[in-house]
Amino acid sequence: MKVLTVDYRNPEAPAQFAESLKRTGFAVIRNHPLPQSLIGDVFNDWKNYFASSDKMNDRFDPKTQAGYFPFKSENAKDSKIKDLKEFYHLFTETPVPASVGPRTKQLYGQMTDFAVELLGWIQNNTPDSVRSKFSVPLTDMIQGSKETLLRPIHYPPLTGEEEEGAIRAAAHEDINLITILPAASAPGLEVRDLEGNWHQVECNPGDLAINAGDMLQEASGGYYISTTHRVMNPRGPESRMPRYSMPLFLHPRADIRLSEKHTAGTYLDERLREIGLLKAGETKASKS
Numbered sequence: 001m002k003v004l005t006v007d008y009r010n011p012e013a014p015a016q017f018a019e020s021l022k023r024t025g026f027a028v029i030r031n032h033p034l035p036q037s038l039i040g041d042v043f044n045d046w047k048n049y050f051a052s053s054d055k056m057n058d059r060f061d062p063k064t065q066a067g068y069f070p071f072k073s074e075n076a077k078d079s080k081i082k083d084l085k086e087f088y089h090l091f092t093e094t095p096v097p098a099s100v101g102p103r104t105k106q107l108y109g110q111m112t113d114f115a116v117e118l119l120g121w122i123q124n125n126t127p128d129s130v131r132s133k134f135s136v137p138l139t140d141m142i143q144g145s146k147e148t149l150l151r152p153i154h155y156p157p158l159t160g161e162e163e164e165g166a167i168r169a170a171a172h173e174d175i176n177l178i179t180i181l182p183a184a185s186a187p188g189l190e191v192r193d194l195e196g197n198w199h200q201v202e203c204n205p206g207d208l209a210i211n212a213g214d215m216l217q218e219a220s221g222g223y224y225i226s227t228t229h230r231v232m233n234p235r236g237p238e239s240r241m242p243r244y245s246m247p248l249f250l251h252p253r254a255d256i257r258l259s260e261k262h263t264a265g266t267y268l269d270e271r272l273r274e275i276g277l278l279k280a281g282e283t284k285a286s287k288s
Contacts (some may be wrong), residue, residue: 001193003201008032017118017210018125025227026191026211028203034110035207039182042107042152043244045100046094050086050154050244056086058097065277066094071156076170076230077274084168087153092146108150108248111180115250116142118178122224130223135257138219142175145191147251147268149176155188155243158233168243169231174213175271176249181209184245188240192228201229209240215267218258 004020005028006013013029013207038202045091049055060067066089072082090096096104119138124133134141142148155168170186181189181203189201189209203209252258254265262270 001191001197003028003191003199004240005030005202005207014121015125018122021122021210021212021216021224023225024191024193025225026201026209026229028065028201029208029210030204030206032114032208034107034114034208037225038103038107038110039246042103042248043182043185043246045103046088046152046154046246047242047244049088049097049100049152051100054097054099055086059261060089063095064091065089065272066091066107073276075276076172077271079170079172081163081166081170084158084166084169085153085155087151090150090152092148104150104152109149111248112148112250115148115178115180115248118180119250121182122178122216126220126223132220133259134219138177138216141219141252141256141264142250142287143251143253145251147254147264149249149251151247151249153245153247155231155245157242158239160239162233167230167233171228171230172275173226173228174249175215176251177214177216177219178250179211179213179250180250181211182246183207183209184243186234186241186243188231188234188243189229190232192230214271215252215264217260218262218267221259 001024003024003026008029008031017027055068058068060069068088073246075082086231116139123138183203183205190198191201192198201209212224212226214226216224252264256264258264
């Protein structure tokens with residue numbers, strides 16, 4: 001399974017990017033416009049945050065799903081074993097912890113703007129027969145959305161006493177339109193091909209990994225693939241090292257019609273219940 005690495009400066013980059021999403025659900029972009037110095041500073045800010053006990057004062061609000069989620073809060077869809085991670089949810093209107101500072105919001109805005117550009121690449125390189133399935137152009141779907149999520153994640157060092165079968169992030173698909181993932185602090189990201197084989201995603205420092213989510217797959221009638229992926233536990237000396245990651249999940253407005261079956265809002269509620277962040281019968285809208 002070959003995830004294509006696309007040079008942002010190449011005139012053919014938009015078409016290559018869309019083709020890689022179609023074939024594998026993933027693409028890697030290098031020489032992109034996001035400042036690597038800013039990404040590095042934000043990673044360091046959150047590394048310090050997760051190391052502080054102050055995080056316990058920021059526990060997430062079940063109504064908004066914003067805030068700090070302690071270790072082993074979430075399980076992947078169809079998995080009963082909790083992932084080995086802690087994380088923080090930042091939406092458009094979520095205040096950033098005082099100890100983190102303003103750089104996170106700056107990066108959030110730049111990542112969102114870049115994601116809109118990538119949606120334009122997809123829109124312009126999708127066949128008319130597929131594009132006609134979109135209820136509105138992809139770039140219009142996210143206008144005014146309050147659901148786009150930046151999720152700084154900390155995977156602590158392994159202790160050797162983990163529950164059998166527990167890994168840093170069990171096999172799953174993302175629910176949103178596309179995900180933008182600056183290269184994590186350590187390897188571990190793997191994708192599964194159609195034959196069930198797993199392949200490591202080569203994303204070097206300074207690169208961005210991009211993947212299609214379930215909502216893009218739903219809106220395109222399956223033309224774009226929401227590929228199953230996971231974060232595996234390291235072995236040997238690397239198992240005693242933490243891993244930090246910072247995906248941006250680009251979401252449409254809740255009222256956007258994805259298909260005859262789902263709006264973005266109903267699709268999101270379904271997934272939040274599946275991964276244990278909403279109780280049966282609850283909706284995110286009813287809790288806001």
